[in-house]
Amino acid sequence: MAKTMFEKIWDRHVVLERDDGQVLLYIDRHLCHDGSRAGFTKLKSLGLKLRRPEQTFATPDHYRPSTVKTVAQIEDPTMRGILEQLVANAAEFGIHHFGLDSGKQGIAHVVGPELGITLPGILLVCGDSHTATHGALGAFAFGIGASEVAHVMATQTLWQRKPKSMRITVDGALGFGVAAKDVILAIIGQIGTAGATGHAVEYAGSVIRDMGMEGRMTICNMTIEAGGRAGMIAPDDKTLAYCKGREFAPKGADWDAAVEYWKTLPSDADAVFDTDIAVDGDAIAPMVTWGTSPENVVPVTGAVPDPVAEPDPVKRKSLEGALAYMDLKPGTRMTDIAVDKVFIGSCTNGRIEDLRIAAKVAKGRRAAVATLIVPGSTLVKRQAEAEGLDRIFIDAGMEWRESACSMCVAQNGDYLEPGKRSASTSNRNFMGRQGEGGRTHLVGPAMAAAAAVTGRITDVRQMMEEN
């Protein structure tokens, strides 16, 4: 029977299926971070060992201040304590740990792919909702809660119900100045923030095929913002080229065997998905959010919508609430919105391609507002510095920081002040997400750099044409 890629990977990981349909799945690789400590605590309280330390990888990201190079330099005792605890837990349980002194620390979802921990065909979990990112390499990867983290640590397995399958096909070709972030924001705008709930999503179509690995990770990353359990993209030659030679990727004869298997992963031509959605890639413009949910999104050429147009009174009230929180009036052109701060980074847009495009826009210009550039990992930071991108940002008056989740989730001392407005390459514009009372406009890295130099939401295409 024809199978989707998701079904092929799922079937290989079934330990057993109960009569009630609940399935015990084997977990190939488990990513932990500094927020995973409840799992270790539970393991200790039960007196259990971690079953497969060799398959468990940890890196501090949420609580790592972007201003320090060592744990000892962290002034805040809570943050320092949390990072110290991860060091201690990693040593006690014998797991891989990429600490601040390893040269490999970074956001879990950046570190996984770049160290070859994430590979096609594997089942990977992490106690973080943006674990969907890893599906860009053809893996089945999803975020889990703290109880599930402890369960994986103790048993290397997880109880799941099989999600439904969804294919989102983005055909056509992206216009000038349009990139991955715009594509996923357009998808979320089209299907809504619960549009993929209960589904494993496979992205397909010419736009996805033409996209580089970093862009694909951006797309899969925000699948959770459409409610999806996992996002996936079939591995191809770009995937193989990306994986080859990475630290935890197969080598030699193993590599040849892996490639042979990975080539069987793409969905069969006649495989049937529970839901099929088509998105017109030609029609996508640079996108920007106006409200407090990622589905509140419009093209940069658009305007803040009027809740009066919404027939459902409950939805209308929620739109009005979003506008009140964002302090925006219906009909305001997006490009008339001034910002106070810009954040470029996160597991969504903190990779080298993201920094390259942001640097292209920033080059020879000056930031008009405070701008934080926070690389997604230490390796990304080193690569950017080797390419001279750091000089471009610093010369533009922007801050060049150490890798962390930073202003995406505001747990490391970087945050948006109350009443202030940001253009941010992160993934959530929820109320208070970037800081209490902060107002977030989600954009791609080129758009964020454009907002940084103009001090307002700007159609980056005009600036790119100027070059």
Place this chain on the structure above:
Amino acid sequence: MDAFTTFTAVAVPLDAANVDTDQIIPAPFLSRPRADGYRDLLFYRVRRDADGEMNPDFTLNQDAYKDAGIIVADRNFGCGSSRENAAWTLLDNGFRSVIAPSFGDIHYNNQMNNGMVPVILRDAVCATIRAQLHAGPGARITVDLQSNRVTGPDGTKYEFAIPEFNRYRLLEGLDDIAMTLDLEADIAACEARRRAQEGWLFR
């Protein structure tokens, strides 16, 4: 976790859709150890106005709901971040069940892993129950996991579905780690198979 059989409590209506886990508990509080308790953190920001005072319009702040143990919400409750702290703060405030048309997938599991029962009822049913609660603040609802039935404020009974595996665990108050550890032979067999299939993951 505590077993759940049947639970009757005051129900509080929450009209907003897409109540994300950042609203349920803001990120700055996530560093608190579980053992220290989460009672003071539920909806910490959204229940307060700009000056930090409790907003009287937020239903949870109203006297009629001070002993509430059930939330009746709108679609996509608990979307966003995987933080299990959202379930912890609900539980520490006495909430054993949330009724909504749909839930964020991860939060749905997090509730069940903490002895809570997330109940999915149709959009229109949730809207009806919320309207009844608004009309009679302090009304009680029963969530009966033994019969998979909710009894609304007016006595109407609604059937709901919940995965049988989780239902069984909730009824018995069973932690799944102990259950799974009993399946060691199956896990070891699968692991051996995975080693044979994709040996590079184990070297």
